[in-house]
Amino acid sequence: MHLLLIEDDAQAARYISKGLRECGHVVDEVHDGGAGLDFALNGEYDVIIADRMLPVCDGLSIIKTLRSQGDVTPVLILSALGEVNDRVDGLSAGGDDYLVKPYAFSELRARIDALARRNMANPNEAKLKVADLEIDLHKHRVTRAGELIRLQPREYRLLEYFMRHADQVVTRSMLLEQVWEFNFDPQTNVIDVQISRLRAKIDKGHSLPLLHTIRGAGYKLSVEEPI
């Protein structure tokens, strides 16, 4: 993917872009808002990652300018401001996702992948399929190797989210926000419990496990065993 990183902390920007490059992305890195807006307007990017506080032109203004020009490139806002209403501000300015510092690189990476995928996803699909696991979105039916799996409504939503983000790392906070619509971090491993319950339903009795735990990052629904 072609990414634009606008971050005024040069050292942080270097680490992030190094990491993203190692993940196979092409990254343009700029350190102030003016240059950021310039690059964003003139380049073709899959995802733009913009710090909120920037010299010359702040992150939200960049997004507003882009949106006013009809540019719908997904933008992920990085912010040191932690309050919930800052998040609301960021999203209502036209940002697509919001990540508060300090954040984990794995979280950033997972959210970039999700944003890029969202841009490509077709919401009108009738079926989602990963290996022999299938969801019929119209009938709300889940089958594995043709065998019907009964899921609770919440488990169904969880699986649907994994299927839509197949082969991507999905973090715990992404699941909380998207599946449960909770905007807080539980102290306990309640998400892990939910996942292992889902895993028991879809992977039990099958030789090929699909739902994997990625240590220190989150989970991934994939045919391939993670490294």
Added chain:
Amino acid sequence: MSGSDSSPKLPRLLRTSAIRLALTASLLATLLLGVSLAGIYATVMLGLDEEVSEQLEQSVQRLSEASKSGREPVVDVLESMSETEFYFLLVDDQGVSVFGNLLIWPEDVEPKLNVDVRGLWIDEDALPEGVAEDDVYWPGVALVLADNSRLVLLRPVEQSDLLLFISDYLIEVIVTVIVLSVLMGLLLGGLVLRRVDTIVATAAEIVSGDLNQRVPISRYSDEFDDLASHLNQMLDRIQQLMQGMREVTDNVAHDLRSPITRLRNHLEVALLEEGRAQRTEADYREAIQQAMLEIDGVIRTFNELLNISQLESGEHRTEWAIFDLSKAVHELGEFYEMLASEKEQTLTILNGQECNVLGSKALISQAIGNLLENAIKYSPSGAMIGLEIHCSADGHRVVVTDNGPGIRTSDHARVMERYVRLDSSRTEPGNGLGLSLVKAVMKLHGATLALENRNPGLQVSMQFCAHRDID
């Protein structure tokens, strides 16, 4: 003020707004006084002139009338006038006095036939004894009669005492007014300055570090007291915020020092030259992963501390909305049900009808979540955990119950403080911030939190206002 400050006090006094005000007011008053006095003077003088000229005109009429019948009747008329305020002199065509109470013909007076009233200043020589020319204004007329004799007729006007006073003392009056107003300004300025000085002195002490100082409030409850009480309220708030900041700093230092030290040691040991030969790549990976877990813990604690202090400082209100508390409770119950069943506990949700609350859904959910997590964490397996919501017009109550070990009544207040972890819970993971966050969220929403023993177990109740009651 202390003695050392008294020398610059006078110039300061002169700079006060009170004295500026007093001076401006006196200047305006003086101007007004001057204008009105001048007006009065002019009006009075014009009126007098008119009256006198009318009298003169009438007399001239009578005299001209009489002169047609010879000199005798003129003298008769003049004689009758000598009892009045008129001064006059009749001379024949040779310039010899015939009749009159003026001694000599006034200099520079040319007789003319027409009536001409003018302010003349008559020489003292021309006046009879006892009449002073000072302070007297002499409008008059001079005319030539039918037999070529000449007559000068004057009607003196004494300027009134008031007018004299005005013209003589105008300057003195103005000066007095100005001096008095300067004195009044100084007095007022001094009074105002004294009030301002107390505020300035308090501010100076606060600047120098004593945030406990407050502006004294006098017994007048005037605008200065109003200002002072507002300043004091502001100072209270600032002090409260500073206190919060200090606590956060202390807490961060307290809570983050040990994990950071651990982290540092861990990484250092992983890189020690001495054991380098024996270490494999897997060892390094392990060390790095351990370090990341440690950092995650640090970040989590850091975020929670920040969160609590932001809550306590009362920021945060912009994302408030009305939401269905009953639905939120139900979702949370569902979410934690599995966690409970993992410990073979039963979580029962007793749901009420829809009930609206104004507040932050995220924060209230987090608070209820913390209570549920505590109940699940500290109750043994097989325990019964209850989550109930009761809605009514008077308010809504969310209750979390368990039949676990409970908390001694004497410890109820203490567990809500930051970092307090009772000895019995030290073995469980956690940072002791859970209940203090709940307390902060409740306080922000004007809700109350109550702990009760159930013997066995604990009951935690959150009492919310129905949404119309807030704000």
